[in-house]
Amino acid sequence: MTLSTILCPLDFSAASAALVAYAAALAVGTGAELRLLYVQEPAPAGQTIEAEAALTAHRAAAVAAGVARVSTELAHGEAAATILAEAQRYHADLIVIGAHGQTCLSRFLMGNTAEMVVRTAPCPTLLVRE
Numbered sequence: 001m002t003l004s005t006i007l008c009p010l011d012f013s014a015a016s017a018a019l020v021a022y023a024a025a026l027a028v029g030t031g032a033e034l035r036l037l038y039v040q041e042p043a044p045a046g047q048t049i050e051a052e053a054a055l056t057a058h059r060a061a062a063v064a065a066g067v068a069r070v071s072t073e074l075a076h077g078e079a080a081a082t083i084l085a086e087a088q089r090y091h092a093d094l095i096v097i098g099a100h101g102q103t104c105l106s107r108f109l110m111g112n113t114a115e116m117v118v119r120t121a122p123c124p125t126l127l128v129r130e
Contacts, residue, residue, distance in 0.1 A: 003032040007092040009083045009117070010038050012054050015098050015130040020058045022128050023096040024065040033069035034062055035090055039082040040074060048074065080116035088122050095125040 008023040010016045020036065027034040036058050038051050055072040062070045075082050087095055099114045118125045 003027075003030040003093045005035060005090050005092045006030075006032045006094045006096055007035045007037060007083070007087050007090060008096045009079075009086075009113075010036060010055070010058060011079075011098065011113075012038065012051070013098070013100070013130075015100075016054075016058065017061065018130075019096065019098045019128055020061055021065060024062040024067045024070075026094070026096065026126075027062070027067045027070075028065060031068070032093065033071065034067050035086075035092070036062070036070065036072045037083065037086055038072075038074050039079045040076050041079065042076070079113045080120075083113070083117050084120060084122070092123050094123060095121055097125060097127060099127050099129050 006023055006027050008020060023034055036055060038055055040051055051074050055074060059070050059072050075086060095117060097114050097117055114127060118127055
């Protein structure tokens with residue numbers, strides 16, 4: 001199986017840099033394009049500027065790791081649904097997504113974006129734990 005597009009949704013948690021490094025290594029090894037995605041649920045306008053700056057920093061890290069083709073996107077909407085839509089839109093061959101290790105109770109009460117993506121993704125999904 002060859003990879004041409006890897007989608008890496010980010011949440012800008014402390015583990016995001018490690019997740020980008022992992023996805024970048026896969027992109028370098030396969031020659032795939034790395035698409036970094038941040039989904040912003042409704043929030044104050046100032047947070048958009050912060051998200052764009054964080055995406056730019058993660059893009060720079062991927063380029064420094066040797067990824068030839070890196071793109072970023074700031075989307076708006078519900079996280080899991082937007083990630084799945086973007087995976088279909090860009091014909092992603094792989095989604096590399098982080099997991100935060102929530103307990104069963106918190107996952108039941110709050111939902112879990114990574115779990116929803118893994119269960120319903122249109123392509124293989126690699127779940128990377130913190």
